[in-house]
Amino acid sequence: MSVLNSRPVLRWLVPASAALAVIGGGAAIGALTAAADPSLPPRSAAQLLVDVQTARLDGLSGTVVQRADLGLPALPNVGRQGSSDLTSLVSGTHTLRVWYSGPDKARVALLGTLGETDVITNGRDLWIWSSRENTATHRTLPADDAAKATPTPSADALTPELLANAVLAAIEPTTAVTTDGSAKVAGRDAYELILAPRDTASLVGSVRLAIDATEHVPLRVQVYARGGGDPAIEVAFTQVSFARPNPEQFVFNPPPGATVVEEGTGTAPSDPAKPDGNKPDGNKPDAARPDSNKPDKAGPGVAVIGKGWTSVLVARLPAQPADDKPNAKPDQGQGLGDFTALIEQLPKVSGTWGSGRVLTSRLFSVLLTDDGRILVGAVSPERLYQAAADPAAKLGP
Amino acid sequence: MSAVDSPPAVASRPVRRLSTRFLRSELWMIFGRRRNWAGLAVLAAVPILMAIAVKVSGNGSGSEGGSGPDFFASITDNGLFVALAALTVELGLFLPIAVAAISADAISGEANLGTLRYLLAVPVQRTRMLAVKYTAVVIFAVSATLVVAVTGILIGLALFGGGPVTLLSGAQVSFGEGLLRLLGICAYLSAGLAALGAIGLFVSTLTEQPIGATIAIVMLTVASFILDSIPQIEWLHPYLLTHWWMSFGDLLRDPIGFDAIRSGLFTAGAYAVIFLTAAWARFSGRDVTS
Numbered sequence: 095m096s097v098l099n100s101r102p103v104l105r106w107l108v109p110a111s112a113a114l115a116v117i118g119g120g121a122a123i124g125a126l127t128a129a130a131d132p133s134l135p136p137r138s139a140a141q142l143l144v145d146v147q148t149a150r151l152d153g154l155s156g157t158v159v160q161r162a163d164l165g166l167p168a169l170p171n172v173g174r175q176g177s178s179d180l181t182s183l184v185s186g187t188h189t190l191r192v193w194y195s196g197p198d199k200a201r202v203a204l205l206g207t208l209g210e211t212d213v214i215t216n217g218r219d220l221w222i223w224s225s226r227e228n229t230a231t232h233r234t235l236p237a238d239d240a241a242k243a244t245p246t247p248s249a250d251a252l253t254p255e256l257l258a259n260a261v262l263a264a265i266e267p268t269t270a271v272t273t274d275g276s277a278k279v280a281g282r283d284a285y286e287l288i289l290a291p292r293d294t295a296s297l298v299g300s301v302r303l304a305i306d307a308t309e310h311v312p313l314r315v316q317v318y319a320r321g322g323g324d325p326a327i328e329v330a331f332t333q334v335s336f337a338r339p340n341p342e343q344f345v346f347n348p349p350p351g352a353t354v355v356e357e358g359t360g361t362a363p364s365d366p367a368k369p370d371g372n373k374p375d376g377n378k379p380d381a382a383r384p385d386s387n388k389p390d391k392a393g394p395g396v397a398v399i400g401k402g403w404t405s406v407l408v409a410r411l412p413a414q415p416a417d418d419k420p421n422a423k424p425d426q427g428q429g430l431g432d433f434t435a436l437i438e439q440l441p442k443v444s445g446t447w448g449s450g451r452v453l454t455s456r457l458f459s460v461l462l463t464d465d466g467r468i469l470v471g472a473v474s475p476e477r478l479y480q481a482a483a484d485p486a487a488k489l490g491p
Numbered sequence: 492m493s494a495v496d497s498p499p500a501v502a503s504r505p506v507r508r509l510s511t512r513f514l515r516s517e518l519w520m521i522f523g524r525r526r527n528w529a530g531l532a533v534l535a536a537v538p539i540l541m542a543i544a545v546k547v548s549g550n551g552s553g554s555e556g557g558s559g560p561d562f563f564a565s566i567t568d569n570g571l572f573v574a575l576a577a578l579t580v581e582l583g584l585f586l587p588i589a590v591a592a593i594s595a596d597a598i599s600g601e602a603n604l605g606t607l608r609y610l611l612a613v614p615v616q617r618t619r620m621l622a623v624k625y626t627a628v629v630i631f632a633v634s635a636t637l638v639v640a641v642t643g644i645l646i647g648l649a650l651f652g653g654g655p656v657t658l659l660s661g662a663q664v665s666f667g668e669g670l671l672r673l674l675g676i677c678a679y680l681s682a683g684l685a686a687l688g689a690i691g692l693f694v695s696t697l698t699e700q701p702i703g704a705t706i707a708i709v710m711l712t713v714a715s716f717i718l719d720s721i722p723q724i725e726w727l728h729p730y731l732l733t734h735w736w737m738s739f740g741d742l743l744r745d746p747i748g749f750d751a752i753r754s755g756l757f758t759a760g761a762y763a764v765i766f767l768t769a770a771w772a773r774f775s776g777r778d779v780t781s
Contacts, residue, residue, distance in 0.1 A: 109768040203660065346662075
């Protein structure tokens, strides 16, 4: 102690080294796990694709962190950090816990700060539980679909596994598929598979999949925008276990005092999830309705302009605009009022194709024309204007 | 270089048995003071007011539905949620203020009153003094949390009754397990507040004005909350002490999620170690003039 007594300044070395140890230690662990690329035997892209398609998964549980940085305009009441609403997934960082034990037993819990939204399938029962609203929504899946039913499309996008399958299904000659060594995700060795659109007009730069080396399950999905930068969407396991979860995880009994909404049967799994879709929509927005000066001669039609990554989806805007954005996550709950407000905030555009409002993000653009059409694509707004002028996009009879 | 004069003399003496007398006198200083009694009464008043307000209005969610603070809607179902709602509300300001006031008072309060040099002349080793002061702060942090929780449970049971507790995941557990989880939440929150107390102790060694130290710590807490709400600096959030406090909700899930709890405890521990050693570095080499 005599050194410290004669030189009191030296005492400060103790807190300084403690701070260094904590910060440096944390950073070193992060760097080590990130940099330590496991040495795996090389595997071709085709082999990996087959691995993924043939992966047999008994059970899985883990924690998933989902990040979305789409560069969307600030949405009112949407995307708050720590919110447990499903709509909040379009921006910010969210943590989900996932349990999976066969196609008919799955549970996804979106963790809010002091709330939780659960989507649980167990056999033919589908439950959506919202702690914030103290509401449990029950749906009975059709018998023949029960075997292959997935928890709802909103949950589809949530696990890396399901999201990857959706991406792989879209592979065409339009895509350059390559591998990029190996990575470590959630402490497990993984191969990296890169899908890059050949068409440079697409806003999607590349999609990177990290595939578990032993279980062949995608552990991480990153979607990069063509503009570069951080991933626009990233869904990654931070912790995963391939042991079959306890069956009790999939048993849900609505607690007493909760509102239970029965939505009956017959809902095909391809329908957008609308847990609170039964709310009375007395304030149906007028602004979103097809303009009245153009008689509604065409029925609700859908057309696709272009192909591959740059294809543009054209649809007649439905009277109720809650589920008109195939690319976006499902709109729910108080979405109607917000939706009108959102549309009115969008910048107005016009051209030879007509006029409307455009929403741009890092990955996709949406054009709402004043004559009641909606165009969506992973392309720049200019491409959408071209598509809007296309005769096939008129959707007329 | 006369900054430190006592330790060599003390070191040559036979080591005294560990006595709790100093700690007991510290605790008496904290819990015997009337102003601290008033502070604890304010902490206890919040759950009582909340429970009465909910009871009088007849529902927890307010007239427009679901707009109340967290856990308010569940209060009418189970009295235990009064404690949870009160902890959630007070965690934002009241509890940090209480801990800030006590920890800031630890050294600078004595210095301000002019009693610090007498205390050191007893003689008490400075390191031991810091240890005892911090122990007292930790005990206060635990008691402050428990005061809120226990008052909440009592008033909640009196007005709304008990019964099985509905967790955030929608599952139900027995009232006993609910109490156990609430105890775990109190322990977790106390750890976070104790880390804040370590910062307070350090600030307290820097000044002779306890009120200045209190304000500094409260400002630090509020700044931390503000930084935590800015999404553009997300990389910074895990390093903020207050970022992890609200993770106590993970103890109310089924199954319990320990990831954030673990990170929160680690962060609190890191803050405590850094600032306690800093307090030691500052205090043991400091001229005590008052």
